[in-house]
Amino acid sequence: MAAPGLPRPCRCEGVVTGNEPLGPGLLRLSVRLPLEPGFVPGQFAMLNLPAGRAWTFGRPLSILDWLAGEVSFLYRVVGRGTGELAGLKPGAAVTFLGPLGTPFPLDLGGRKAVLVAGGVGLPPLFAWRKQRPQDVAAAYFGARDQEDAPWPLLDSGWRVGLEDLGPSARGGARQGLVTDLLEEDFPADGTRDDCTVLACGPWPMLEAVHRQARRRGWPCWLSLEEHMGCGYGACKGCVVPVADGPDAWRPATCCQDGPVFDAAHLAWPQLERT
Numbered sequence: 001m002a003a004p005g006l007p008r009p010c011r012c013e014g015v016v017t018g019n020e021p022l023g024p025g026l027l028r029l030s031v032r033l034p035l036e037p038g039f040v041p042g043q044f045a046m047l048n049l050p051a052g053r054a055w056t057f058g059r060p061l062s063i064l065d066w067l068a069g070e071v072s073f074l075y076r077v078v079g080r081g082t083g084e085l086a087g088l089k090p091g092a093a094v095t096f097l098g099p100l101g102t103p104f105p106l107d108l109g110g111r112k113a114v115l116v117a118g119g120v121g122l123p124p125l126f127a128w129r130k131q132r133p134q135d136v137a138a139a140y141f142g143a144r145d146q147e148d149a150p151w152p153l154l155d156s157g158w159r160v161g162l163e164d165l166g167p168s169a170r171g172g173a174r175q176g177l178v179t180d181l182l183e184e185d186f187p188a189d190g191t192r193d194d195c196t197v198l199a200c201g202p203w204p205m206l207e208a209v210h211r212q213a214r215r216r217g218w219p220c221w222l223s224l225e226e227h228m229g230c231g232y233g234a235c236k237g238c239v240v241p242v243a244d245g246p247d248a249w250r251p252a253t254c255c256q257d258g259p260v261f262d263a264a265h266l267a268w269p270q271l272e273r274t
């Protein structure tokens with residue numbers, strides 16, 4: 001079931017049209033589908049191999065782009081599922097369930113977006129910037145080093161921070177964390193109070209970005225990447241604690257209530273303990 005205003009998810013078989021390496025263990029997968037319900041940035045799909053070779057649960061990947069019947073993903077090989085995805089050649093079949101989940105807001109009520117992406121957290125923010133270029137105040141991408149960055153996706157509109165810059169500063173990249181770049185561009189002196197942060201990436205980055213947003217009085221939306229089973233609210237394997245009154249919290253599902261959450265609604269004491 002899709003939430004009101006969101007595209008209705010479909011389950012179908014697709015055909016791989018491309019699976020190109022963008023760096024060591026970093027690939028862009030393109031899949032042709034028979035249906036195109038569309039997506040809102042921040043939504044994801046559960047990908048699986050076809051019947052007979054299917055894993056018990058699909059693997060969640062954020063939608064990077066969806067154009068003329070072809071949906072694409074950016075992913076890092078970390079284990080069995082992504083390893084098997086990396087072995088798929090053009091013409092191979094995959095099963096697709098999506099688009100799923102609660103996305104980033106597209107209407108920021110006149111505020112400008114500060115996009116912060118870490119590693120394979122790029123897809124939702126790449127898609128947001130593509131759909132709403134006029135509403136972006138700044139876009140940051142951070143990674144460990146040059147090899148960790150999907151350069152073909154990073155045009156000059158992205159400010160790139162690398163923890164280890166190495167000998168050459170490719171694409172104008174800077175040594176440092178994305179949060180250092182944000183601090184530099186938007187000092188917390190109250191001069192820019194008209195922004196909203198949208199972020200996806202590793203947990204320490206999300207925590208740091210959230211603190212920066214709070215200091216500036218900016219709304220902040222975070223995409224969380226919990227481990228998932230079903231992907232659509234049935235297994236309760238992806239619980240995220242959300243605030244439910246001043247000192248109380250309740251479990252929400254990352255796959256349906258998220259993956260994008262208003263940071264103000266998260267139960268931070270419980271999240272920081274996990």
Ligand SMILES: Cc1cc2nc3c(=O)[nH]c(=O)nc-3n(C[C@H](O)[C@H](O)[C@H](O)COP(=O)(O)OP(=O)(O)OC[C@H]3O[C@@H](n4cnc5c(N)ncnc54)[C@H](O)[C@@H]3O)c2cc1C
Pocket residue numbers: 044059060061062063073074075076077078079080081082083120121123224225226227228259
């Ligand atoms: C909503 C959502 C969107 C995502 N989007 C992307 C994306 O666009 N690109 C991408 O590369 N990855 C994305 N991920 C993470 C991706 O789903 C996992 O890396 C993948 O499922 C791992 O499967 P595996 O079988 O290869 O690894 P496994 O063998 O299952 O695990 C290998 C390692 O990866 C870790 N891992 C597994 N699942 C996750 C997870 N959900 N988050 C963090 N670590 C995990 C495990 O703890 C283990 O250390 C997303 C996850 C979620 C929940």
Ligand code: FES
Pocket residue numbers: 227228229230231232233234235236237238253254255256
């Ligand atoms: S993954 Fe099953 S409820 Fe979220």
